[in-house]
Amino acid sequence: MTDTKIDSGPRETGGECAASPAGPPTIWNVPNLFTALRFVLSVVVFVMIPLRFYYTALVVFVIAASTDWVDGYWARRFDQVTRLGRIFDPFVDKIIICGVFIFLASEEGSGVFAWMAVVVVARELLVTALRGFIEQRGGDFSAKMSGKLKMVFQCIAVGISLFVLADPTQAQRLGFEWWLPLAVWAAVLLTIYSGTQYVVVAFRLLRRPQV
Numbered sequence: 001m002t003d004t005k006i007d008s009g010p011r012e013t014g015g016e017c018a019a020s021p022a023g024p025p026t027i028w029n030v031p032n033l034f035t036a037l038r039f040v041l042s043v044v045v046f047v048m049i050p051l052r053f054y055y056t057a058l059v060v061f062v063i064a065a066s067t068d069w070v071d072g073y074w075a076r077r078f079d080q081v082t083r084l085g086r087i088f089d090p091f092v093d094k095i096i097i098c099g100v101f102i103f104l105a106s107e108e109g110s111g112v113f114a115w116m117a118v119v120v121v122a123r124e125l126l127v128t129a130l131r132g133f134i135e136q137r138g139g140d141f142s143a144k145m146s147g148k149l150k151m152v153f154q155c156i157a158v159g160i161s162l163f164v165l166a167d168p169t170q171a172q173r174l175g176f177e178w179w180l181p182l183a184v185w186a187a188v189l190l191t192i193y194s195g196t197q198y199v200v201v202a203f204r205l206l207r208r209p210q211v
Contacts, residue, residue, distance in 0.1 A: 042096035054166035123195035146194040157187040
């Protein structure tokens with residue numbers, strides 16, 4: 001979710017820029033409404049986890065993650081990329097993934113430790129800061145494949161963790177006690193690797209002489 005739409009480019013052909021000069025800008029188009037829905041669903045997930053309604057949290061999280069793919073596809077397919085969407089969408093992506101890792105770290109048996117949540121949050125803060133700085137200097141800070149894979153593995157890790165918490169007996173029967181640490185560690189390692197890639201790119205751009 002976090003890194004899937006950075007490289008789509010600032011195509012302001014839809015959304016605000018698609019509106020006629022005489023009319024108000026179209027801010028709440030379909031992609032932005034899906035993003036707003038994802039934000040609301042993320043809050044529901046945050047409420048469900050401490051209440052130990054893990055199945056509900058799992059279902060809502062899957063729906064929320066699916067809306068990220070839908071709004072990205074819709075924005076590109078129908079030229080509805082907007083300035084609001086380019087800010088709001090990655091913000092909501094970071095909120096849901098960072099928030100879920102933080103809440104899971106407080107749940108015994110989730111497979112997520114507090115330091116892992118810190119790594120996830122720190123990576124997102126670092127990349128956001130670097131992207132803003134580099135793009136202000138006119139540099140290209142497009143998404144890397146490792147960032148997209150990182151997001152996929154984070155979602156898989158969260159899904160497995162919530163399922164294990166929801167039904168430990170069934171999870172053990174299916175062998176998920178082995179899959180959980182593998183998925184969580186894969187997500188954390190990819191988080192570190194993708195963050196390192198962005199740091200390297202930023203360092204190279206910063207070393208270039210300004211024109």
